[in-house]
Amino acid sequence: xxxxxxxxxxAVQESYVKLKKLQIEESTKxxxxxxxxxxxVTTNYKPVSNHSYNVEYEKKKKEEGKRARxxxxxxxxxxxxxxxxxxxxxxxxxxxxxxxxxxxxxxxxREIGVYNSRGPHKSTWExxxxxxxxxxxxxxxxxxx
Numbered sequence: 001x002x003x004x005x006x007x008x009x010x011a012v013q014e015s016y017v018k019l020k021k022l023q024i025e026e027s028t029k030x031x032x033x034x035x036x037x038x039x040x041v042t043t044n045y046k047p048v049s050n051h052s053y054n055v056e057y058e059k060k061k062k063e064e065g066k067r068a069r070x071x072x073x074x075x076x077x078x079x080x081x082x083x084x085x086x087x088x089x090x091x092x093x094x095x096x097x098x099x100x101x102x103x104x105x106x107x108x109x110r111e112i113g114v115y116n117s118r119g120p121h122k123s124t125w126e127x128x129x130x131x132x133x134x135x136x137x138x139x140x141x142x143x144x145x
Contacts, residue, residue: 067101075100075108080131088116088124 010016078098082089095102113125
């Protein structure tokens with residue numbers, strides 16, 4: 001609830017008038033100014049059909065060639081050793097680690113892993129619970145025999 005109302009006005013003095021004049025002058029100045037150049041600009045950028053970094057990338061890609069499918073057991077071994085280091089991996093990192101085609105890798109991951117489509121580990125793969133302790137389970141089986 002408002003009890004009283006007050007209005008404030010600045011004291012009209014010479015310093016206040018100077019300040020307002022400066023503010024008005026600053027606001028009327030153009031933001032951009034054109035300049036006259038003494039010499040013409042000689043640094044021309046000519047179009048290039050293929051940039052050097054593109055050429056390097058193409059050369060690297062050609063050397064690698066297409067990714068060949070390895071034996072499933074070898075790929076499983078690489079995946080299990082990777083999942084021993086970290087619990088979650090995105091598909092891009094798994095492709096780098098295993099050097100396998102994405103489609104082939106996804107086939108294998110569907111068998112042994114779970115894809116996280118939401119939550120804090122969105123778009124990542126993790127091992128199914130029955131494969132999580134891969135090394136320990138292998139030792140247990142050999143001790144039982």
